[in-house]
Amino acid sequence: xxxxxNGTKLAKKINNNTAKEVKxxxxxxxxxxxxxxxxxxxxxxxxxxxxxxxEIGIRFKHLILKxxxxxxxxxxxxxxxxxxxxxxxxxxxxxxxxxxxxxxxxEAIIPSKDVDAFHPLNKGLLDMGSANLIPPTAxxxxxxxxxxxxxxxxxxxxxxxxxxxxxxxxAKLFINEKCTVTMCNKNTEDIYAFTKNADILxxxxxxxxxxxxxxxxxxxxxxxIGITKDLDGLHGDVNYEKVWNKASYxxxxxxxxxxxxxxxxxxxxxxxxxxxxxxxx
Amino acid sequence: xxxxxNGTKLAKKINNNTAKEVKxxxxxxxxxxxxxxxxxxxxxxxxxxxxxxxEIGIRFKHLILKxxxxxxxxxxxxxxxxxxxxxxxxxxxxxxxxxxxxxxxxEAIIPSKDVDAFHPLNKGLLDMGSANLIPPTAxxxxxxxxxxxxxxxxxxxxxxxxxxxxxxxxAKLFINEKCTVTMCNKNTEDIYAFTKNADILxxxxxxxxxxxxxxxxxxxxxxxIGITKDLDGLHGDVNYEKVWNKASYxxxxxxxxxxxxxxxxxxxxxxxxxxxxxxxx
Numbered sequence: 001x002x003x004x005x006n007g008t009k010l011a012k013k014i015n016n017n018t019a020k021e022v023k024x025x026x027x028x029x030x031x032x033x034x035x036x037x038x039x040x041x042x043x044x045x046x047x048x049x050x051x052x053x054x055e056i057g058i059r060f061k062h063l064i065l066k067x068x069x070x071x072x073x074x075x076x077x078x079x080x081x082x083x084x085x086x087x088x089x090x091x092x093x094x095x096x097x098x099x100x101x102x103x104x105x106x107e108a109i110i111p112s113k114d115v116d117a118f119h120p121l122n123k124g125l126l127d128m129g130s131a132n133l134i135p136p137t138a139x140x141x142x143x144x145x146x147x148x149x150x151x152x153x154x155x156x157x158x159x160x161x162x163x164x165x166x167x168x169x170x171a172k173l174f175i176n177e178k179c180t181v182t183m184c185n186k187n188t189e190d191i192y193a194f195t196k197n198a199d200i201l202x203x204x205x206x207x208x209x210x211x212x213x214x215x216x217x218x219x220x221x222x223x224x225i226g227i228t229k230d231l232d233g234l235h236g237d238v239n240y241e242k243v244w245n246k247a248s249y250x251x252x253x254x255x256x257x258x259x260x261x262x263x264x265x266x267x268x269x270x271x272x273x274x275x276x277x278x279x280x281x
Numbered sequence: 282x283x284x285x286x287n288g289t290k291l292a293k294k295i296n297n298n299t300a301k302e303v304k305x306x307x308x309x310x311x312x313x314x315x316x317x318x319x320x321x322x323x324x325x326x327x328x329x330x331x332x333x334x335x336e337i338g339i340r341f342k343h344l345i346l347k348x349x350x351x352x353x354x355x356x357x358x359x360x361x362x363x364x365x366x367x368x369x370x371x372x373x374x375x376x377x378x379x380x381x382x383x384x385x386x387x388e389a390i391i392p393s394k395d396v397d398a399f400h401p402l403n404k405g406l407l408d409m410g411s412a413n414l415i416p417p418t419a420x421x422x423x424x425x426x427x428x429x430x431x432x433x434x435x436x437x438x439x440x441x442x443x444x445x446x447x448x449x450x451x452a453k454l455f456i457n458e459k460c461t462v463t464m465c466n467k468n469t470e471d472i473y474a475f476t477k478n479a480d481i482l483x484x485x486x487x488x489x490x491x492x493x494x495x496x497x498x499x500x501x502x503x504x505x506i507g508i509t510k511d512l513d514g515l516h517g518d519v520n521y522e523k524v525w526n527k528a529s530y531x532x533x534x535x536x537x538x539x540x541x542x543x544x545x546x547x548x549x550x551x552x553x554x555x556x557x558x559x560x561x562x
Contacts, residue, residue, distance in 0.1 A: 124401025154468040187435035
């Protein structure tokens, strides 16, 4: 039976530390989340972040722009936030409407306020192992593994999904930890040829029951990031019940990587505020 | 019998195009190569680049700093080159002496003159598929594969070596081409478990005879980047004679990726000059 990688518990610990650090500051850090349109899930994600921010003592502003907001208008909003000395962190909730290129948005947010670490400069610094800001979901996975003292060096990691939020930054983090890493995408002919050999398997796809007990190695560590929703509720890529008996460690479908993402996003906001005030390089 | 991926031939084609473009410019592009100390191999590499630059019509300055040059002094030299409007490209030949951190140097060269594409901003743009400047060795491999119309989408790529010059940027390029990618390093328990399944195998290690016929899949594409030198001469990671009969395409030990690196470095210099003069965005 697998041990549960309890993201809720570790996130709480991180949030407590962040709250303590926030108390030491003369001014509360200020995070602005931009949402374009009224995607219900986006709203839910932002409300979760807002709720935790409030608990921790981080100011949080939820900026909702109309679905048809032009790129130009959005860049103007971001520029104002970049220049506003009272704003410490800026995040844009994905997905964006089709007429707004997320790459342009990623380059628009000033790297020092880029709490999601999507700016190319922050991506490049992560490559080099010198990043101050690391994408929250990816870093959350690594910190969760380390919390449970799971040794990484030399391990074989298989990552399903090559997105900017988790797949790509996770690959970099694992490579910096001296792991062997395979990245699979939707063009991969047979993902199971890889998943079956993984010491640590990360699934960030968004496909119900993609991974079940026959698809993993005995005693593998299995991390679920991808989530899908249907009438029956929320489902992970990993069929938790089936994999549970074969894995050594496993994240629950909820309470695994999700709370870690929020905790690290808010800690990143704190780091931005501290860097601005010169209390940290 | 494998078909040879003739880097010398493709490099010549690229160099001819670069020379044509250079002729159209009112002022010849200017590349400055910085060498620290008198490492004989570094000198050889730079002379090769200087020779090709001269053929193509690119001005080339070989700046040799003393082995004991301080980081501060070196940063001063780079700053002056950054600010010198007559300089289009700047490259620092690796390896550097131990007291100089290559990461600091990578961040010092202004991204718009960074012909080796080592600056974190250029690394991040490569992640996003939006880079103007791409590390020459890595891009050389991709262009060589494309020249021979080798289909990449969905292929399984195994990369041995996770360095900044070839392994890491190659992984990004292949991921952007929708490949499945495995990156191995010196901590990988059994590289051959991966190499034997690769559709395209890239070796950038620097270990003689690391790859021989038993280590590859029949009809694999095999690319050698790593080179070692001993009293018998130059050796690739790949034992060319033995792999020759089993591979579908193979680079020769010399005349494969080497000339491509130089050709793309010089084309990058041209691109920098054009961008500066506003003839290209």
